[in-house]
Amino acid sequence: MQQVIIMTESLERKNHAIVFLMAPVFYTGMLLFSAACSQHKKERPLAEVAEKKLSAPRTTMLYQLPEKDRPKVILMDTMPKPSVINVNIRNSAIGPVVETDNKKGIQKLLAGSDTANSVAINEAKGIGFFATFTTDDGLSLDQIYCSYTDKWGNLWFGTNGGGVSKYDGKNFTTYTSAHGLANNVVWCITQDHNGNLWFGTDGSGVSKYDGESFTNYSTAEGLPDNVIFCIVEDKKNNLWFGTLKGGVSTWNGKRFKNYSTKEGLANNAVKTIIEDSKGNFWFGTLGGGVSKWDGKSFTNYTTKEGLIGNKVLSVAEDNSGNLWFGTEGKGMSKYRGNIFTNYPVPGELSNDAVLCIAKDKQGALWFGTQNSGVIQYDKGIFTRYSTANGLANNQIRTITEDEK
Structure with missing residues (x-):
């Protein structure tokens, strides 16, 4: 377990x-x-x-x-x-x-x-x-935007104004702009193959933490925008950044390369990124549906192709190779073999927003929603958990499975 x-x-x-x-x-x-x-x-x-x-x-x-x-x-x-x-x-x-x-x-x-x-x-x-x-226990701020488990088992939490907090199983350690973090509002966290932690911020670009100090990157260093919604490292060790207004950017360790609507991206507001099992990249955008990048060109999918909604907030791949897209106010889409199958959010709010999707080690998918709690999808069955089942709140922004 x-x-x-x-x-x-x-x-x-x-x-x-x-x-x-x-x-x-x-x-x-x-x-x-x-x-x-x-x-x-x-x-x-x-x-x-x-x-x-x-x-x-x-x-x-x-x-x-x-x-x-x-x-x-x-x-x-x-x-x-x-x-x-x-x-x-x-x-x-x-x-x-x-x-x-x-x-x-x-x-x-x-x-x-x-x-x-x-x-x-x-x-x-x-x-x-x-x-x-909570903050009484050492957490920097109670409003959490993102979470991440590093390869050493530490849990990292990005907050809305309190920087990032690391939990080692016993104590919290907080890092803010006073320690070198670019901005205290942190949208996303990932760890690269060298063990560096990367933090995407709201307005100040991205910060790299090597365990001792921070190095910050912004538009001055080549990023297309300073609001960073998501960060993913691909199988070739390149980092991908999704931004609010500048599309997506890749970092090869030396320089940034940017992609926007000029290159065929569906929309320049990129909320979520995933590399699938075939090596394709999928970019969920805020208004343009989803874009697939095969390394050469973009293919875009919107409601015209069957996607349930064009504001895509989250994406994940299940163990069967299906792509799942969570949207704002429309529910979820499953994509397989060029066919979309659409699902409303189970419960009273069928048009709820799906803020995040996570796959656990057993292969079940977990959908965090704006107002309907969390939805588990396992072996073809949706199960909903909400405050009626003991959740502290029905708004689920991020779900992380740790190493234990």
């Missing part, structure tokens, strides 16, 4: 920032744990919380931790559908975090929390936990 990191931007309460998942395997039975404790404890039933108030089905008991261990509480229910319940002792607010049909444990987990709680669950190798990290 891999960890899944889901960042939410709270629309009402800004102390939701990072939802961090660990602990894949549940013991059988129903146990209650505290994140602050090394052992599980059973205490008296929480009489004031009746079974009928619980969202999860077939919950048979609820236990309360001693006063000193509050408010970090969960309930494990391994009746026909194992569930994790997040309990706020202070106000008895209860809601399911995850649910599965697999009686042996949770195979796909999404985490949620409230303002007061972190939760802990027992697993085969000890105590794991859901933890919500």
